[in-house]
Amino acid sequence: MSEFQSHALVLAQQSTGLPWLNEAKQACADQWQTEKWPTRKTEAWRYTSLQSLESTLWTLPSDAALDALPDELMALDAIRVVFVNGHFSSQFSSELPASLSLFSQASDAEQQAILAKFNQVAKVEKHLFSQLNTAALGEGVFLNLRANQRLEKPVYVVHIHTGSGASDYVGSRLLLSLETSAEAVVIEHFVTLSDASPMFNAVTEVDLGENAKLKHYRISMESEQALHLGSVHAALHANSQLTGFTLATGSRLKRIDYHVRHLGSGADLDLQGIYLPKHNQRVDYHTNVEHCVPHCTTNEVFRGVISDTAKAVFNGRIHIHQDAQKTLAEMSNRNLLTSNRAEINTKPELEIYADDVKCAHGATISQLNDESLFYLVSRGISEAEARVMLSFGFVNELVENIAIDEIKEWLRPRMAKAFGQSDDVVRHLIHDESID
Known part of the structure; x- marks a missing residue:
């Protein structure tokens, strides 16, 4: 166990909220301390160093007052859920509908519903920082839409760091459960108000029932000094549709993973992403799409503009299982380098075990056209x-x-x-x- 893992365990023990999740939290803490710490020799972390993470003694943030919402927020007619330094702000949040609840305020029935879904889509045994997210979890948001339920307004989840703590660890969990034919739009937005260097560890779980539709936007444009370890885990059942958009500027360390499983025929994924590192920033996107059943579609498009001495990583994998006949899957990664010192490491992958499929993938690297x-x-x-x-x-x-x-x-x-x-x-x- 590395020194950082030991320190993170202490951090997790200081997170005393949500006692009804203690069993899950302890299980992940046990897994966390037995995991091998990734190095540059670990394939999934080959191009991204964790040194900036390891060199800081992280602390849980204290609650902070905010006089007004920053201008950086979107002007949306939405159900707003605001967190300031990891703490829920009732002052700046909307009145939450019955289908949307905080983990800390969940009723007994809601707690049981959360427990039935929690860490079921996110396979934490395979994802190191999802283990830490669970072990140190102090709060979460649960959207639970019943069959045929449709939210009239988007849900806008905002995470604001004020800069009061340069070594704040800010964990967040968003759990989205849409039953048969339910529909929703959800926006996640991460904001820093100073040049402080907090660490966001943000995990999103999505469970889409038959014919359910979700539009999910994830915007990560924090300060250059911030660290961000984020992941989105989604399970798509028959004829469900997930439309995803993600945008990230660079920072000292920014790693965002998408893990999507097609579990029902007719499921559709449209995932698009933009990354814009500059100066000496880093951005690392890893995506993994599992086609487990036939007649599903995936369209994945990522584009990056890398400037100055910045570095970016894109690793996209689509895995077509043996039973996933009639799959249609396409992946494209295009990159523009605006400096001779900018760097991109791109690795699109197709792993196909079915013979009746239509799949394509490609990557390009170019410079500005003279x-x-x-x-x-x-x-x-x-x-x-x-x-x-x-x-x-x-x-x-x-x-x-x-x-x-x-x-x-x-x-x-x-x-x-x-x-x-x-x-x-x-x-x-x-x-x-x-x-x-």
Whole structure:
């Protein structure tokens, strides 16, 4: 057991909330201390160092007052669930509907419903930091939609770190259960209000019943010093639909995993992602899609723009099991390097054991097109602005696919700043949507 694992166990023991989850928490604590700590020789962590995680003595954050919600939040007509330094803020949250509850406020019946779903989709024995998330869990959010139930408004879960603790460990758990033909839209948003370096350990579990539909957005645009270890685990039953969108800027350490299993015929996954590291930042996306049954579809598209001396990793795997005949699965990863020192390690994988399938995968790495750059500069646009516009155009198609207009409008200026801050470019991106 590594020194960090020992310290994390102490951290988990200090998390005394949710006694009705103690059995699950203890089981994960026991697993955590027996796991082999990953190194650069571990294939799944080959290109991502955990040194920034190991070099800090993490502490559980204290509750912090917030005078007002930051301007960085989206202007959404939504059911808002706000956490400040890991603590639920009733002041800034909406009144929660009966289908949405906090773990700490769950009734006996809700506790039993949570226990029936908890760690059933997220196979924590295979995922190291999901074990830590469970062992140190102090709070969670449970969305439980009954058959044919549909939320009229999106659920907007916001995690805000104020910067009061530079070594705060902020764990979060989102448990989504949609029964037959239920529908929902859920947005997760991670925000830091300073240059402090908290660690977010965020796990999302999704269980979609027959014909259920979920649109899930995950936005991770914290400060450059923040650490983020996140994962989304989803189980798709017959004819269910999961539409996922994820966007991440870089930081000292940012690793986000998606694990999706097709468990019922007709299930459909559409997963799209954007990553935008710059300076000396790091971003690491790992996705794994298991086609266990026939007649399911997957469309996975990730695009990255890597600048300066930043590094990114994309490892996407689609596994077609022997019984998964008539599968349609496609995966694409495209990358744009805007600097000679930027780096991307991409590894798309198809593992196929069925013979009646239609599958494709591919990856590209390119640089800014000199002719396009010259075209824009020759029309009076500065070279710096032209580079930002071309970078935005590289990922704009995925932004345009977002179904909620308020999210698109919120993203455009912030993406422009991520590429290279310029008010003129922001105005171009907002008012000239013809850039592509």
